[in-house]
Amino acid sequence: MVNIERPHIEIKPRIYLPADFDFKTWDDLEPFYEELKTREIKNGQDLRKWLIDRNEVEVFLSEEGAWRYIHYTRNTEDETIRSRYQFFINEIKPKVAPYSNDLDKKFIESPFLNELNEEAYHIYIRAVKNELELYREENIALYVKSEEKSQEYADLMSQMTIDYQGHEYTLSQAARFMKDPDRNVRREIFEKTKARKMQDAAKLDDIFTELVKIRHQIALNAGFNNYRDYKFKALGRFDYTMDDVYKFHQSIKDEIVPLVDELTEKRKEELNVDTLRPYDLDVDTSGKPALQPYKDSDDLIQKTVECLSKLHPVLGEYILIMNEKGYLDLDSRKGKAPGGYNYPLDEVGIPFIFMNSSGKFRDLITMLHESGHAVHSFLTRNLYINAFKHSPSEVAELASMSMELLSMDYWNVFFKNEDDLVRAKEEQLSGIIEILPWIATIDKFQNWAYTHPEHTLQERNAAWIEIFEEFYPPLVNWDGYEDYKAKRWQGQLHIFETPFYYIEYGIAQLGALAVWKNYEENASKGLEQYLSALKLGYTVPVPEIYKTAGIAFDFSRDYIHELSQFIRTELESLNKEKITK
Numbered sequence: 001m002v003n004i005e006r007p008h009i010e011i012k013p014r015i016y017l018p019a020d021f022d023f024k025t026w027d028d029l030e031p032f033y034e035e036l037k038t039r040e041i042k043n044g045q046d047l048r049k050w051l052i053d054r055n056e057v058e059v060f061l062s063e064e065g066a067w068r069y070i071h072y073t074r075n076t077e078d079e080t081i082r083s084r085y086q087f088f089i090n091e092i093k094p095k096v097a098p099y100s101n102d103l104d105k106k107f108i109e110s111p112f113l114n115e116l117n118e119e120a121y122h123i124y125i126r127a128v129k130n131e132l133e134l135y136r137e138e139n140i141a142l143y144v145k146s147e148e149k150s151q152e153y154a155d156l157m158s159q160m161t162i163d164y165q166g167h168e169y170t171l172s173q174a175a176r177f178m179k180d181p182d183r184n185v186r187r188e189i190f191e192k193t194k195a196r197k198m199q200d201a202a203k204l205d206d207i208f209t210e211l212v213k214i215r216h217q218i219a220l221n222a223g224f225n226n227y228r229d230y231k232f233k234a235l236g237r238f239d240y241t242m243d244d245v246y247k248f249h250q251s252i253k254d255e256i257v258p259l260v261d262e263l264t265e266k267r268k269e270e271l272n273v274d275t276l277r278p279y280d281l282d283v284d285t286s287g288k289p290a291l292q293p294y295k296d297s298d299d300l301i302q303k304t305v306e307c308l309s310k311l312h313p314v315l316g317e318y319i320l321i322m323n324e325k326g327y328l329d330l331d332s333r334k335g336k337a338p339g340g341y342n343y344p345l346d347e348v349g350i351p352f353i354f355m356n357s358s359g360k361f362r363d364l365i366t367m368l369h370e371s372g373h374a375v376h377s378f379l380t381r382n383l384y385i386n387a388f389k390h391s392p393s394e395v396a397e398l399a400s401m402s403m404e405l406l407s408m409d410y411w412n413v414f415f416k417n418e419d420d421l422v423r424a425k426e427e428q429l430s431g432i433i434e435i436l437p438w439i440a441t442i443d444k445f446q447n448w449a450y451t452h453p454e455h456t457l458q459e460r461n462a463a464w465i466e467i468f469e470e471f472y473p474p475l476v477n478w479d480g481y482e483d484y485k486a487k488r489w490q491g492q493l494h495i496f497e498t499p500f501y502y503i504e505y506g507i508a509q510l511g512a513l514a515v516w517k518n519y520e521e522n523a524s525k526g527l528e529q530y531l532s533a534l535k536l537g538y539t540v541p542v543p544e545i546y547k548t549a550g551i552a553f554d555f556s557r558d559y560i561h562e563l564s565q566f567i568r569t570e571l572e573s574l575n576k577e578k579i580t581k
């Protein structure tokens, strides 16, 4: 059995802030920042102590901000909750930023910096220097503005519902009907969804126009030509270049798109339709109704615990702890923000999972995905300072995407019937292939948008369509829905809320496949390597974390080819299982 620590959820006692510390306004917080800023540091020991104290304040504040965000996304319609969140964004964060910059400078300029010679500090110091280079006081107000704009996006999306047969459905709930074997039902729901989204399309376009403007200005202020280049640096992408990213797009086009086309052609044949329509892409081609992996969120939690426990008993316990604390909000409801996330709560050291589940197979995958992030949070909770705990997205998404695949051997918890189990695995594997072109499309579109900051709406539509068609050859007939096709990017919340955080999913997806391949070859070694990599947090460079996981940090064409062949083989063997039964 792989040895990982039992979860002891003891919260570290505070040593700097008073145990019962709370704040109402900035005035309550400022003295601590001021003290840190002016404190005399006489030796390396003092510097370490200073870092710990600073960390405590930051951890406290990050957890406070996390809760305000979580409450807001759970109840976007509640004015009190909203104003508490906004107060944090508008009043607290802008006050913290200049102090953080001063503290960063104090740290980097300390004559005792070279006494922090453990590798983890090198990673941290590199990140701090990066922050210092990007910091501009005039950008603080622009960050606030861009957060407000992203919030407008979440508000609009959280209000979208459709009526069908006397029932009101959120869009997440309505998406279930895309699995209905009756094509007329699917078309009707698709058209209602389209109509609802198009009702706000112009508003979403305006929000994005504003965001591009604000973000472009942020980049100019920091001395960059465009926000793409600024963000590349801000995301701390130390181990690859923009050119590698462009090559990655091209490799997906060359290696993956043909495979997706094959799957699409096969779908068309199996559905026995003259022409595939956008509402034909999610339904099971066997004519069977949608998979039902669980009944409701309680059932989802219980089964997730059971499934992960089979992978390793402690993993299930992590989810149980979250459930006992009330740190899972899984069901889709009107008024909930879109999407799903695992939010690490840095002081208590237990994360929170938020999602919009409505019983779909995809929702199960989201739960397993977020569980992977949660496990990562638990495994890093005892690392020395916060910066050591939070790895960049190339690693964070490796944790989550690998969990989707590693758990597959135990999916019989969700699918009692062998036939459903095979269908589920098939859907997961084809989903992995199909997501890669989407990742390239979204990334390339953002690259275009921010390198053409003055673009008009017509140009934006045209660019989106051109990029979309590059990765999606015309196998699907969008006739009559062209306006909707031109706005499909609006459904991708990352574009609004976490710009450029998307290509990492592609990099990590390849890594996750490699982790799974290792696990299939040698389960205990594969799991051991995966968990050891997660435990590192961000104390070594990304390629070294991948190496610890037993995989390469690679997204070259050859690597994509190799892994896509692996999936192809796995899909074929699932297919055989179906035929022989």
Ligand SMILES: [Zn+2]
Residues within 6 Å of the ligand: 369, 373, 396, 397, 400
């Ligand atoms: Zn994720």
